[in-house]
Amino acid sequence: MEPARKTEQTPWEPRIVAFLCRWCSYAGADLAGVSRLSYPPTTRVILVPCSSRVNPYHILKALMEGADGVLVSGCHPGDCHYLTGNLLARRRFILLKRLLAYMGVEAARVKFSWISASEGEAFAGLIREITEEVRAVGPFQGFLRETGEDVYDR
Amino acid sequence: MVRLKRVTSDFLVVGGGISGMQAALDMVEMGLKVVLVEKTPSIGGHMAQLDKTFPTNDCSMCILSPRMVACGRDPRLTILTLAEVREVTGKPGRYAALLREAPRKVDPRKCLGCGACAKACPVERPSAFNEGLVKVKAIDRPFPQAYPNAYAIDTAACVACGKCVEACPAGAIDLDAAETFYRVKVSGIIWAGGYRLGNIDALTRYGYRRFEDVITSLEMERLLSSSGPTGGKLLVPSTGREPESIAFLQCVGSRDVRFGRPYCSSVCCTYAVKEALLAREHCGGPVETRIFYMDIRTQGKGFERYYMRAEKEGVQFIRSRVVSVDQRNGRLVLTYSPETGGVREAAFDLVVLSVGLVPRTAASLEPALPEPGPYGFLRPSPERILKEPGCLPAGATACPRDIPESVISASGAALQVAPLARTRKTRPVAPPVTWGDREPAAAPVRVGVFVCHCGTNIASVVAVREVRDFAAKLPNVAYAGELLYACSEDSQTAIRKAIKKHALNRVIVASCSPRTHAPLFQETIHQEGLNPALFEMANIRDQCSWVHGDAPDRATEKAKELVAMAVAKVRTHRPLTPQVLEVTHKALVIGGGLAGMTAALGIARKGHGVTLMEETDRLGGMALRHRAFWDGRPVAPFLSALEAALRGNDRVTIRTGAQVTDIAGYKGNFEVTFQGTDGETRDRFGAIILATGALEWRPEGLYGYGRDDRVITQTALNDLLARAPERLKNLRRVVMIQCVGSRNEQRPYCNRVCCTQAVLNALALREAAPDAQIYIAYRDVRTYGLREDLYRAARGKGVLFVRYDPQRPPDVRVPDDSDITRPITVRLFDPILETTFEIPAQMVVLAAAMVPPEGNQPLARMAKVALDPDGFFLEAHAKLRPVDCATEGIFLAGTAQGPKDMEETIQQAFAAAARACGLLSKQTLEGEAAVAEVDEARCAGCGLCEMVCPFHAIEIDAKKQVSVVNPALCKGCGACVSSCRNGALHLPNTDDAQVVDMLKALG
Structure with missing residues (x-):
């Protein structure tokens, strides 16, 4: 997808890919819906079993495919359905953060959070917040150095 | 018109709170049929009202809601809401109960949960769920996650205006609906009425x-x-x-x-x-x-x-x-x-x-229940525990209890009545979704997309027709259609017809959340011969129409993209079949103390073989050193009756003087190696219960312990009171010191039992040494629950309680020359009087902490279970899985899990036995369908995946130097897949390539 295409038709709106874990954050997003909490339609959710399923590559690839921001959200520490997956995800994320900074990606574009199944309001608030933060840094302009190829075989 | 229905089941559970739900779920796990009766419109009880749960601050609803769904889904469990027991007759094994179900006036099978009725209703009443803090309509759903997830009319508030009937799009409301009576025949009853x-x-x-x-x-x-x-x-x-x-x-x-x-x-x-x-x-x-x-x-x-x-x-x-x-x-x-x-x-x-x-009471159940104890609590007597009871209380009706204690008591009660069941043989019940291998040819991929209106829930915001037309043009989509309510019965027929007509081999439903609805659609497509894994949902309601009502155009755009992503993903889905695991119908109980003995008896009574293994040459463990239960009932007769029952049961094998040296395998199939007097032996078990107990810490060097024989522990005093009370006769002053080695930096846990034990021993000492003045130096008196009566009794009998601050602990000086004619000097600072006073004592009794045995560590490694920071075994979940280990097939009983008294140990042992029997009752077990797979050609054998796997499901094959996934242990989280540097690991249907396909389908 090319980000430029959209801007021709309508004013630019941030596009955010959200990786949500099945057990907590996806349920929190559902609860926001059940509670009819309004938030901007900027996210595209990808359901994953656990935040630890999210590979840093997925985050980079999302940006390469046209996302302006990426959210990864898992269970709160101690609540992980798979015991420690969320902590693994956090560890990977810390490393990725540094890499992204090195590649010239603004910190606001990629966010990690804990949202529990009961935190509908927190989820809606988070999406509002991220949307504004990504809006502030504008459309994603690509990495300083293009990486290109898929690293996975089909 | 009054209706009467006749029902025959195995058990009746009265009360749909967490205790009742747990008892019912454990029973159906054991293959039994249950009728669960709840008097409000939804199961869930008080726990549904709580915000968070202590001590983890876990969200209460999040952990409860899956249990409620599990209750609703099991075909062996019949749930009657708005129902109560009118009358019970009969005896254990043959009860007859008359139940009355008040009219809900909304058919839960038809109710779509859309809320149109409540919008139309003109009458308000206080919300029971919100403790009257807000008003709701006379027709309302108790809470969003309620089960049945349907509206109900509060007949006391309803004015029968009929507005809701007009508003309901499903014709689910019948204002003339009448009450129904049920005549239920069961073998046993669990009373889980909870508290008010x-x-x-x-x-x-x-x-x-x-x-x-x-x-x-x-x-x-x-x-x-x-x-x-x-x-x-x-x-x-x-x-x-x-x-x-x-x-x-x-x-x-x-x-x-x-x-x-x-x-x-x-x-x-x-x-x-x-x-x-x-x-x-x-x-x-x-x-x-x-x-x-x-x-x-x-x-x-x-x-x-x-x-x-x-x-x-x-x-x-x-x-x-x-x-x-x-x-x-x-x-x-x-x-x-x-x-x-x-x-x-x-x-x-x-x-x-x-x-x-305050315990809830049920007059109608009285003929079956144990005699009411103090304050209306129902505490079953030891005779009831040893005989086979037909009716038991669970949860807070038996004594004031928190959630895990209630869950434990409910599981325990379920096991204790289970042997009475009419259902002797395990009823093979098909799981809600069966994963067959009836597969149409894999190629070419033909996707069917069904876009749901959800009445107006989606259609009022998202342009459903536009989404359908968009979907029809996506690659591989062979059919795209609309459905008014995708979840309704007629839609299932429509989906099945479309699969047949258009030879679909992948299905997308764009509607609500897969968390709640995927199983329904998966069952539907499976009925048409498709593997349930060839399915995907696009959540265009909960995560789209409901949250973007103010931006319908952009919501429609989002819905389209969500559908496109789902289609892109499902294209490469492949059929999955969960592993079928055989079950060895026999359990191993490690530890022959009170916990292990009770658990073994429970399992044997339920009809399974059990091996009880004890390291020493004698059964009984620490219980041998105790005189009485907290309520004064003697321990010895109970223990010998328990041992006799075990020895007289031919399903029980007792192995004393043996040790476990290795545990291999997984749930249903553990292979255990023993080292005993007869050398090394091996055996197979389906489940393992860890009941290794705890030890009393020896407070060497503290308060003169070890330097003067008159400084002893509470357990030693127990021994004296039991065996040589005459030696205590002449005592004049006795000081008991609490929290010795617990509630400190080294052991920041409360020992739970010592306040009650000190008070109990003080009362006994009052009899043995009538002239003795007894002082108890405490930090907080923790005679919780009904044990408070003992505290009051002790104060009434003149036992003096003096509080001490951990900053100013009692100062105990023993005579240098060990001259026992000279008193021990105890100096106590009294914070009330703000003075220090001195007691010349003849005996000092220390409440020493319970500590886990050192053997826990190697055992934890062998069983692949975790220890908590204090060295006790860690349960899978502090609230709702208090006797399960995170590793399936392994359960916990007694003080191995943490300090608790003997009554609680017995309860927990029955609970562990219940959980083990749930597993042993099955003919086969089903593993996860989506488990990690290794591409050996790419694997470098680096071991990173082995390291990150929280379930120890991956090992490096020593010969081939590649990772090997044990599908029986893998839970499909994908942590390993994302850790692999070579891309050698895959998680089918959530694989990297599929994630990338979804990203490419964006806009």
């Missing part, structure tokens, strides 16, 4: 109902809850502003003889700590939180750390008696008397009353 909140007189005494800002702890839960009346904002009712100061008043209607409730409610201290912590979290500004208490009783596992954390975070604890609550200048003024005497005042914005628990 304490005495209203006790509440009004502290300003409740007089002042708006004096609220109960349960109202506080609702104010804290994000699903509550204020959306999780803590607001003072009268001002609507955040409070700057909150007071929590403990023991309101508990530990209070004035209101006929002298017992301790057991849970209020810890929930007050929780509510204080949450209040601090919720409030934007600084908030003062003070807890006014008599003793802080945080005796449960992990609770002491929770208490310490609250202190550190600034919650203030004030040992005092509150005299009154008044209102002055718009603020609530507390008059209280602190420990040091005098009267003080303090003003607050909000006062929370920590209300005690």
Whole structure:
């Protein structure tokens, strides 16, 4: 997808890919819906079993495919359905953060959070917040150095 | 017209709270049929109302809701809501119960949960779920996650105007619906009626109902809850502003003889700590939180750390008696008397009353139930435990209990009555979704997309037709259609017809959440011969139409993209079949103490083989050193009856003098190696119970222990009282010191049992040494629950309780020359009198901590289970899986899991046996369908995946130097897949390539 295409038709709106874990954050997003909490339609959710399923590559690839921001959200520490997956995800994320900074990606574009199944309001608030933060840094302009190829075989 | 239905089942469970649900679920796990009766419109009970649960601050609803869904889905479990028991006759094995089900007036099978009826209803009433803090309509759904997830009419409020009938799009409402009676024949009954909140007189005494800002702890839960009346904002009712100061008043209607409730409610201290912590979290500004208490009783596992954390975070604890609550200048003024005497005042914005628990009683069940005990609690006698009872209480009806204790008692009760069941053989019941291998040819891929209107829930925001037309043009889409309600019965028929007509081999439903609805659609496509894994959902309601009502165009765009992503993903889905695991129908119990013996008997009675393994040459463990249960019942006769029952049961194999040296395998199929007197042997088991107990810590060097024989532990005093009480006859002064080696930095846990044990021993010593003055030096007296009666009795008999501060512990000096004619000098600082006084004592008794045996560590490694920071075994979930280990097939009983007394040990042992029997009752077990796979050609054998796997499901094959996944252990989280540097690991249907396909399908 090319980000430029959209801007021709309508004013630019941030596009955010959200990786949500099945057990907590996806349920929190559902609860926001059940509670009819309004938030901007900027996210595209990808359901994953656990935040630890999210590979840093997925985050980079999302940006390469046209996302302006990426959210990864898992269970709160101690609540992980798979015991420690969320902590693994956090560890990977810390490393990725540094890499992204090195590649010239603004910190606001990629966010990690804990949202529990009961935190509908927190989820809606988070999406509002991220949307504004990504809006502030504008459309994603690509990495300083293009990486290109898929690293996975089909 | 009154209807009468006849039902035959195995068991009747009365009460649909967490206890009743747990008992019912454990029974169906054991292959039995259950009728569950709940008097409100939804199961869930009090736990559904709680915001968070202590001590982990886990969201209550999040952990409860899956249990409710599990109850609703099991075909062996019949749930009757708005129903109550009218009459019970018969005896164990043959009960007949008459049930009355009040008319709901809404057919839950037809109700779509759209809410049109409530919108139309003109009548308001206070919301029971929100403790009356808000109003709801006469027709309403109790709470969003309710089961049955349908609306119900409150007949007391309804004016029968018929507006809801007109508004309902599904024709689900019948205002003329009548009550139904059921005549139920069962073998046994579990009474899980739960509790109600304490005495209203006790509440009004502290300003409740007089002042708006004096609220109960349960109202506080609702104010804290994000699903509550204020959306999780803590607001003072009268001002609507955040409070700057909150007071929590403990023991309101508990530990209070004035209101006929002298017992301790057991849970209020810890929930007050929780509510204080949450209040601090919720409030934007600084908030003062003070807890006014008599003793802080945080005796449960992990609770002491929770208490310490609250202190550190600034919650203030004030040992005092509150005299009154008044209102002055718009603020609530507390008059209280602190420990040091005098009267003080303090003003607050909000006062929370920590209300005690009162057991619910059921007159209609009385013919079957055990004799009511003190204060209406139903405590089954030991005879009932050893015989085969037909009717048992569970949860807070038996004594004041928190959630894990209730769950344990419910599982335990389920197991104890289970042998009476009519269903002798396990009924093979098909799981809700069966994963067959009836597969159409894999290629070419033909996707069917079904876009749901959900009445107007989706269609009023998202242009459904546009989404369908968009979907029809996507690659591989062979069919795209619309459905009014995708979940309705006629839609299932439509989906099946479309699969056949268009030869679909992949299906997308664009509607609501896969969490709630995927199993339904997967079952549907499977009926048409498609593997359930060839399915995907696009959530265009909960995560689209419901949250983007103000931007319909962009919501439609989003819906399209979500569908495109789902199509892109499902294209490469492949059929999955979960592993079928065989089950060895035999259990191993490690540890032959009270816990192990009880668990083994429970399993054998249920009809499974069991091996009871004990390291020493004698059964009984620490229980051999105890004189009495906390209520005074002697231990020895119970223990010998238990041993006789075990030895007389041919399903039980007892192996003494043996040790476990290796555990291999997984749930259903463990292979255990023993080292015994007869050398090394091996055996297979389906389940393992760890009941290795705990030891009394030897407080060498503390308070003169080890230097003077007259300084002994409570266990040693127990021995003396049992075997040589005459040696105690001439004692003049005895000092007991509490919390020796516990509640400190090294062991930051409460030992739970020692306050009761000290009081019990003090009472016995009163008899053995009538002239002795007994002092108990304590930090908090933690005679929780009904044990409070003992504390009161001891004080009545002149036992002196002197509090000590851990900063100024008792000073014990033993004579240098070990001259036992000279007294031991104990110096105690009394914080009430603010003086130190000296006691020349002939005996000092230390309440030494319980510590885990050293053998726990190697055993934990062998069984692949975790230990908690104190070295006890760690349960899978502190609240709802208190006897399960995270590793499936392994269960916990007794003090191996943490300090507890013998009564609690027995309960937990039965609970562990219940969980083990649930597994052993099955012919086969089903593993996860989506498990990690290794591409050996790419694997470098680096071992990173082995390291990150939380379930120890991956090992490096020593010969081939590649990773090997054990599909029986893998839970499909994908942590390994993302850790692999070579891309050698794959998680089918959530693989990297599929994630990338979804990203490419964006806009």
